[in-house]
Amino acid sequence: MEAFQLLSRGGARFNKQRFKSDVQIFNKAAPPKDVKGKGVLTQLPPELDFFKYAKAPSGKRKAEDKESDVHAEGKQEKVERKRRKIEEESADSDDNHIGIEEEAPTMQKHRVTAKGSDVPKPIASFEDLRERYNVPPRLLSNLSENSYKHPTGIQAHGIPILLEHRDLAAISPTGTGKTLAYLTPIISALGSPISSMKNDGGRGVRAVILAPTRELAHQIHNECLKLAAGRKWRTVLFSKATASTLSDKNVRDKVDIIISTPLRLVVSIQEGNLELNNVQHLVLDEADRMLDPEFLSQVQEVVAACTHPNIQKAVFSATLPAGSEKLAMGILRNPIRIIVGLKDTPLPLIAQTLTYVADDASKLPSLLTYLSQPYNPPLLVFTSTQPRTTSLAEELIMNGIPNVDCLHAGMTKKQRDDAVSRMRRGESWVMVTTEVMARGMDFKGIREVINYDFPTSVQSYVHRIGRTGRAGREGKAVTYFTDEDGPFLKAIANVLLQSGSSVPEWILKLPKPSKMKRRQMGKVKRANTVNAARKIGRNDAIKKRDMIAGSKRRKEKELRETDKNNGVGEGDRSAK
DNA sequence: AAAAAAC
Numbered sequence: 365m366e367a368f369q370l371l372s373r374g375g376a377r378f379n380k381q382r383f384k385s386d387v388q389i390f391n392k393a394a395p396p397k398d399v400k401g402k403g404v405l406t407q408l409p410p411e412l413d414f415f416k417y418a419k420a421p422s423g424k425r426k427a428e429d430k431e432s433d434v435h436a437e438g439k440q441e442k443v444e445r446k447r448r449k450i451e452e453e454s455a456d457s458d459d460n461h462i463g464i465e466e467e468a469p470t471m472q473k474h475r476v477t478a479k480g481s482d483v484p485k486p487i488a489s490f491e492d493l494r495e496r497y498n499v500p501p502r503l504l505s506n507l508s509e510n511s512y513k514h515p516t517g518i519q520a521h522g523i524p525i526l527l528e529h530r531d532l533a534a535i536s537p538t539g540t541g542k543t544l545a546y547l548t549p550i551i552s553a554l555g556s557p558i559s560s561m562k563n564d565g566g567r568g569v570r571a572v573i574l575a576p577t578r579e580l581a582h583q584i585h586n587e588c589l590k591l592a593a594g595r596k597w598r599t600v601l602f603s604k605a606t607a608s609t610l611s612d613k614n615v616r617d618k619v620d621i622i623i624s625t626p627l628r629l630v631v632s633i634q635e636g637n638l639e640l641n642n643v644q645h646l647v648l649d650e651a652d653r654m655l656d657p658e659f660l661s662q663v664q665e666v667v668a669a670c671t672h673p674n675i676q677k678a679v680f681s682a683t684l685p686a687g688s689e690k691l692a693m694g695i696l697r698n699p700i701r702i703i704v705g706l707k708d709t710p711l712p713l714i715a716q717t718l719t720y721v722a723d724d725a726s727k728l729p730s731l732l733t734y735l736s737q738p739y740n741p742p743l744l745v746f747t748s749t750q751p752r753t754t755s756l757a758e759e760l761i762m763n764g765i766p767n768v769d770c771l772h773a774g775m776t777k778k779q780r781d782d783a784v785s786r787m788r789r790g791e792s793w794v795m796v797t798t799e800v801m802a803r804g805m806d807f808k809g810i811r812e813v814i815n816y817d818f819p820t821s822v823q824s825y826v827h828r829i830g831r832t833g834r835a836g837r838e839g840k841a842v843t844y845f846t847d848e849d850g851p852f853l854k855a856i857a858n859v860l861l862q863s864g865s866s867v868p869e870w871i872l873k874l875p876k877p878s879k880m881k882r883r884q885m886g887k888v889k890r891a892n893t894v895n896a897a898r899k900i901g902r903n904d905a906i907k908k909r910d911m912i913a914g915s916k917r918r919k920e921k922e923l924r925e926t927d928k929n930n931g932v933g934e935g936d937r938s939a940k
Numbered sequence: 941a942a943a944a945a946a947c
Contacts, residue, residue, distance in 0.1 A: 626946060627947050628947065658945070658946075772944085774944095802944095820941065852941080
């Protein structure tokens with residue numbers, strides 16, 4: 365009982381603080397001053413109560429059902445029903461499922477659902493970690509010195525799970541502190557840097573974190589350095605340069621944590637320049653991306669190389685489609701699944717709009733008009749390809765837009781690093797980019813995102829606009845759509861609805877495009893790509909690459925099928 | 941459904 369009171373007090377304090385400092389609109393809405401006990405958030409005006417989606421099912425639904433903001437009532441109800449269904453599914457309790465009901469107040473505040481056996485209770489503050497798990501004081505002081513005062517939902521729930529050495533699938537919205545949620549327990553569990561160990565040292569790297577882009581790996585490494593400050597931790601951002609340094613076994617065995625993109629790691633393993641047999645913590649950040657067909661075999665190779673019997677594995681993302689979740693669950697052992705908020709859904713803090721621009725030629729004038737009015741720099745502009753990123757940046761510069769920058773993976777490492785640095789220093793006002801920046805990147809200042817080209821999936825949309833609205837701040841996201849984007853418009857419109865933004869009625873009335881039509885659209889687009897490729901004389905190269913990729917994908921699919929039939933685990937397969 | 945990303 366005492367513990368429970370402590371938890372609810374801590375939770376209440378956290379929420380009050382967080383909302384007061386970060387969400388201006390909270391003050392305007394005059395929150396209840398008395399935050400003692402339960403239900404601060406249940407008293408929020410419905411448009412602010414974005415935790416409601418993940419609350420344990422209760423009789424309180426009705427009051428929350430009334431949302432004023434949406435034009436199409438019928439659609440709204442449908443979405444609501446879907447929402448409720450998802451909740452019921454995730455809250456499906458079995459005997460092992462510890463007290464969602466008993467812990468309801470805390471759970472509600474953190475809007476979290478947990479599934480799995482013997483789920484550890486969440487922490488109320490980082491200080492709890494000292495008593496409960498003997499987390500080193502140095503680590504705790506590093507947290508508070510970097511202004512991490514109160515755990516977010518994913519941190520409160522995820523850190524204890526990882527500290528109890530359980531496998532974890534964690535789904536938490538963009539900008540809610542996932543990186544810290546896995547770095548803190550890893551550094552705590554490692555105890556002491558290898559270099560300072562007398563007996564146990566020299567057996568090789570003990571933790572590996574995989575991320576889909578270099579930029580993200582870099583950012584994770586920076587966070588890691590903050591937490592590692594004051595002790596002789598060796599944390600390595602894996603790259604060509606560091607890989608060659610680590611080809612010396614004596615150097616390599618003194619490394620504590622490696623942060624890397626998958627292929628880089630695979631290459632080193634294959635060259636015999638790296639062993640992962642002492643890895644006890646493996647994290648896949650942006651897990652659904654990492655389990656995409658193009659990354660999957662690489663990731664599986666890394667997983668297979670981690671042969672330590674006691675390895676703990678965790679996957680983190682804001683989005684985890686069913687297919688990816690299955691793959692993830694195949695990699696994890698007796699995992700706990702934590703969902704904060706609703707998966708595949710942006711934060712309602714981000715005000716989203718869809719803007720019709722007729723055709724591609726109308727996009728540039730629209731953007732120029734947008735930029736001629738006051739906006740909050742830095743602005744992030746997403747396009748669909750590298751060439752389009754470059755040419756749009758050039759157009760903007762020619763039109764006199766100041767401080768335009770661009771970043772895509774076709775640029776050199778130095779160019780990429782410089783662009784990120786300019787962004788971090790606040791020197792870029794308009795950053796034009798590709799999917800490379802869509803996931804994980806945390807630029808605190810970004811208030812506005814523009815999808816210049818329509819995103820190619822719901823996941824892409826959620827992650828792109830998730831570059832704003834971070835750590836409780838408000839954000840704004842504008843998405844251009846043309847006639848060609850028609851077939852995919854409705855899916856995105858539903859995402860807007862689910863996260864509390866309004867959508868013009870006519871969009872919701874769009875018929876669901878038939879499979880035939882979608883296939884046709886796909887063909888048209890593919891033909892365009894081929895034509896474009898022919899123009900720049902790379903047709904053959906692209907064809908060849910696509911053929912290779914295609915056959916690889918098919919092969920992987922076949923393997924998946926046969927494995928399923930033979931009951932072979934994920935790890936076994938890639939070893940073949 | 942498709943481009944970009946990983947070296």
